[in-house]
Amino acid sequence: MGSTSAPIMTQDKQTSSKPSIILGLESSCDETAAALVRRHSDGSVEVLSERIASQDDKHAAFGGVVPEIAARAHVERMDGLVKEVMSEANIGWKDIGGVATTSGPGLIGGVLVGLMTGKGISLAHDIPFMAVNHLEGHALSPRLTGQIIFPYLLLLVSGGHCQFLMVKNLGEYERLGSTIDDAPGEAFDKTAKLMGLGFPGGPAVERWAKDGNENAVELPRPLLNRKDTLDMSFAGLKTAVRRAIELEPLSDTRKADISASFQLAVADILSKRTSQAMSLFKERVDASNLQFVIAGGVAANKTIRARLESVAEDAGFNFAVPPMKWCTDNAAMIALVGLEKFEREAFDDLDVSARARWPLDSDAASQKPAYGGGRRGAKA
The missing domain is CATH 3.30.420.40 (ATPase, nucleotide binding domain)
Structure with missing residues (x-):
């Protein structure tokens, strides 16, 4: 059975009185995104607010995503997007239970922007931090509508x-x-x-x-x-x-x-x-x-x-x-994975690293890699 990461460490955070509102951040490629999600008592998930800043105009001339340009654009937009989603939802830091950020796989410069922003928020406001596999965000994204159950x-x-x-x-x-x-x-x-x-x-x-x-x-x-x-x-x-x-x-x-x-x-x-x-x-x-x-x-x-x-x-x-809107890269799916981890108290320590490669099924990727490999681990 595969898993997305090594055993998760539990932070020493006070969560029992914290609400189930999670801030999600996404910056793995060329979309800078932030979102707030909440779980209701009936089990449904509500996306309180979300923002996505596209970089299409910055990369159009090159016919593809330029990693350095993407990383700089994330730096310029991430803080502003966080403020926008919190303002729209009328949410303060005391209302947020935890912060979840894409920690890989993706363009490493972009991943680092969201990861460091999330770590800073966790440290500054003493709330749990959840490192999210971008692929797991896509995998669970249909659960934003509440219609999918495992397996x-x-x-x-x-x-x-x-x-x-x-x-x-x-x-x-x-x-x-x-x-x-x-x-x-x-x-x-x-x-x-x-x-x-x-x-x-x-x-x-x-x-x-x-x-x-x-x-x-x-x-x-x-x-x-x-x-x-x-x-x-x-x-x-x-x-x-x-x-x-x-x-x-x-x-x-x-x-x-x-x-x-x-x-x-x-x-x-x-x-x-x-x-x-x-x-x-x-x-x-x-x-x-x-x-x-x-x-x-x-x-x-x-x-x-x-x-x-x-x-x-x-x-x-x-x-x-x-x-x-949730098929392509977005922060609502990252916040959802963070919410599911938050509810299990599956928090990550702040020394977690950004990962350019991070297969969902690590066992299959190691034992039977589909392609690629090298010192950074299996590519797929």
Whole structure:
């Protein structure tokens, strides 16, 4: 059974009289975000206030996120966002039970900004600190709406990640399959950059695909001939897109056709592997209420969502996806994980380090890494 971290240390904080209102901070990539969440007596979660400061305009000229620019932007915006969410919710520091911050994985400069801000708040106001795995934020984000119970099957699909996970409980995850190279969101961004469609690439490709013929360009579905694995590959698909772009002049019609054909290829890969993951989940989990969740930025793609919803319906799974605003990076999901940890008094000491890599299932990442490795640990 995998877990998100080493055993959690318990801080010497007075929590019995503290309310269940948690401040969450997110800064792992190019979105600076802060949010306040509260648990009601009936178990429901309320997002009291939230703010997200986008950096799209700062990175657009480069066609991708520049880590140094992102880190500086986080420094400029984080303190102001905290003040804004507290003002909007009419909340003072005495009302906050704890602070939760993304501590990895992500761009290390950005992660450090949120992490140090959270530590400072914890120290200054003597409230518990919770270090949150960004991926766990995505994994639990559907629980913001109160409709998901453990266990469930999760497809976490974004710009940096693509994996199937059995979500058993807070901190309890088992990886069933993963990309062995690139993530779909990164492939979307690269496709958009190669054709000059704009940034961020995912929404741009989706817009162009609406006017294209999804069968116009023949593209591969890597690894789908393998029946003995749930792993996926998107690097070869990116290469095929580049070759298609170079094959003939890029008219608007050609851009739309390539976009639509690429989007269909990704949807085909995810749909096939999802069907297999559902069969495995049924074998491994004794659950009368079968639930399938997709989370992460690519979950915002309407075409992919519709395909996966159809697969879930055919397999007898209830389908769930966070609202659009909680599919991409946000602080409400980080605050939610913090809230769940707070309620278990699972606090972290202030010497916790920022992590560029932090797999949800550490056992699987160590014993059977999907790709990468090195002195910083398993990459996936």
